Amino acid sequence: MEKIRISKLMAERGMCSRREADAFIERGWVRVDGEVVSELGSKAYPNQKITLEKQARQKQTQRVxxxxxxxxxxxxxxxxxxxxxxxxxxxxxxxxxxxxxxxxxxxxxxxxxxxxxxxxxxxxxxxxxxxxxxxxxxxxxxDSVIEKEYLVRVSGKLTERGLAMLNFGLTLDGQQLRPAEVSWQNEDQLRFILREGRKRQIRRMCEMVGLKVVGLKRVRIGDxxxxxxxxxxxxxxxxxxxxx
Known part of the structure; x- marks a missing residue:
């Protein structure tokens, strides 16, 4: 089993970002299996227990x-x-x-x-x-699977096959897109639910099925x-x- 940077492990476990982890380590606010770690770049095994001191937890709760x-x-x-x-x-x-x-x-x-x-x-x-x-x-x-929901006004004709491709089957920048949920909200507006966020993804997806985006509004992230x-x-x- 190979050791990994503690800041990377902390970010992977959702404890904080890597930058925050480094700041906490510098202050001596991180423990690995109960031992304080204060040297940047320190490593640990993936199965070791990492905990935050009270000062680090308090700092997190103050963030907006x-x-x-x-x-x-x-x-x-x-x-x-x-x-x-x-x-x-x-x-x-x-x-x-x-x-x-x-x-x-x-x-x-x-x-x-x-x-x-x-x-x-x-x-x-x-x-x-x-x-x-x-x-x-x-x-x-x-590894985020948080849903993002959008209302998208479009112009152009969308076929049944085009709608199916929007839901799953399109590729951007050489990578297949994750399955989406796309349906008609009304006669000129689509509802998109995505679980990823490529650059100008919805506009590019629409172009690939012959649509032009006239207006785009994000109405939900997660809950x-x-x-x-x-x-x-x-x-x-x-x-x-x-x-x-």
């Missing part, structure tokens, strides 16, 4: 996760080509008054806040931003729904809310 209704025209990550990024929308002014959940906005909540997944500049709907690496990994980790959250406003993930 934000649900944003991203408008069209904003990029998910770094600002580019004159476009603002989604994080720039987070302030006390844009906090949804119906969704405070007992948490008051503080500027410190912007520190390390990053989008968990993408929502392209031409799309609107739910974007999750978080300081918590565990939540980010649930959504965008390689979290966008609901009545207004465009351009945000709320905190509430206590008791979980992705799955």
């Amino acid at each position: 996760t934000i649900i944003l209704h991203k408008p069209v025209g904003y990029v998910s990550g770094q600002a580019e080509k004159g476009y603002r990024n989604a994080v720039s929308l987070i302030s006390g002014v844009t906090q949804y008054k119906g969704g405070r959940g007992g948490v008051r906005f503080e500027p410190g909540h912007l520190r390390g806040l990053a989008p968990a997944g993408r929502l392209d500049i031409d799309s609107t709907g739910m974007l999750i931003l978080t300081q918590d690496g565990r939540i980010a990994r649930q959504i965008v980790g390689e 979290i729904v966008l609901g009545d959250l207004p465009v351009g406003q945000w709320r905190y993930l509430k206590e008791g809310e979980h992705l799955a």
